[in-house]
Amino acid sequence: MNSIEQLLVNPRLTVRREGSPKSDGKCVVYWMQRAQRGTDNPALDVAITAANELQRPLVVFFGLHPKYPNANQRHYAFLIQGLEETKQAVEKRGAAFAFRPFPNHDLLKFCAEVNPCLVVGDENPMREPEGWRLSAARHLTVPFWTVDADVIVPTKLFPKEEYAARTIRPKLHKLLPVFFQPLENPKALYQWKENDKPFSQEIDPQRLLEELPLDRSASVLPDVKGGTAEGMRVLQRFILERLASYDTARNQPHLAGTSELSAFLHFGHLSPLTIALAAREADAPQVAKDAFLEELIVRREVAINFVARNPQYDSLAGCPDWGQKTLTEHAADARAHLYTESQFESAATHDRLWNAAQQEMVTTGRMHGYLRMYWAKKILEWTRTPEEAFAIAVHLNDRYEMDGRDPNGYTGIAWAIGGKHDRPWAPKRNVFGMIRFMSGDGCARKFNVPAYIERVNKLVRGAQISLNWE
């Protein structure tokens, strides 16, 4: 086996287009999409190692597509804030960074320009980005490999759809000794000659946000910052101030008890491995660390498994048969309240807690995790059909959550509305049938509801944005 073939035994790697690297190619291209960072990035590591073996320079290509499905200017602002530091981190690793926003974001055109031996990409289980990878594999004329960089244990090691967290947990735990390890972060050894370096457009966040043809349906949040450095700051805050009490505080929405790292994970600004290692090494009670690693590894990776293995992940049709059946049996049940999508969107329901949760999401780009469950279940309770409820929850979640459009979101909604990864619950309830029910009274027993509503009211009053419905 030659040294390039040895790279192919990496369990994170999938060969999308076979063949030997082009012998007269000039470089290796890493097509960076989901893993938007320069450290702890297994796709970048593979690209650097391959470039070193082939004795070629590496260029990281970042083509900015302005119509990423369901993404709006709020999400692009977060993404673009991270780009300059990713560029610098990539350059520190010895590679060039080529930023090509729309209309110059085409990978194939870029490859025609730089003549690579090989293209490396990262992985994303969602429908559209997976489609882009399949299309790249069909059209590229050199080998194309992808590397699963944003999970601890590679998704392809679980080829079937898992039934629940309890079925994937033991499998993940068995593999953690192999994959829950620090990465080497190698350096690229073959540098670009200054004249040959691929052109990179200046990263001017303000201008990009103004000039790109973006969806403007949700406002940019001036107080929310993206990028690896900001992600590391939030991670440090979590480790020092919140991790020790995570097991008890995380389900208390009136407290700031969770990490707030989900958007950094979504945009690949932080690796789940960086976060998990920091938690494992932290000086905190084991029970708190275990609770956090359960969410970060087991719950997150069962969600990725669902989206990777179930093509209907964003509709009721992706939910288990028992969930769909029980909802159908209760489809004709009378609803005490019925709201339209725009009433939900403008937080105009009769329920102050629900409205506060919706306002928290719109105003801060982040709803507390415990309330996300309540929020989605009440949409089921107050709409005409479960299909409509599912669609409304997806629209609002994807539009306003900074971490929206993520496997965790589709799985969370499928859990709340269709019983995905859950079990049937008795006694049967109106509208819900055997889907787990949540009530405002239950919330009041769990946490300080008035304190939460007051906290959101303060946030809304202090918000620098104009709310969408004003």
Ligand code: FAD
């Ligand atoms: P922490 O409690 O600090 O957890 C650390 C990390 O573990 C999170 O960042 C996340 O990556 C992962 N995690 C935590 N809880 C879950 C969970 N239940 N399922 C899967 N992974 C989890 N998460 C998103 O990332 N994007 C979404 O759009 C999204 N929408 C949701 C919608 C509904 C209806 C529900 C019920 C859940 C949704 N979640 C979503 C999952 C979860 O609520 C968030 O990941 C979490 O609240 C993010 O806050 P945090 O980073 O402070 O989490």
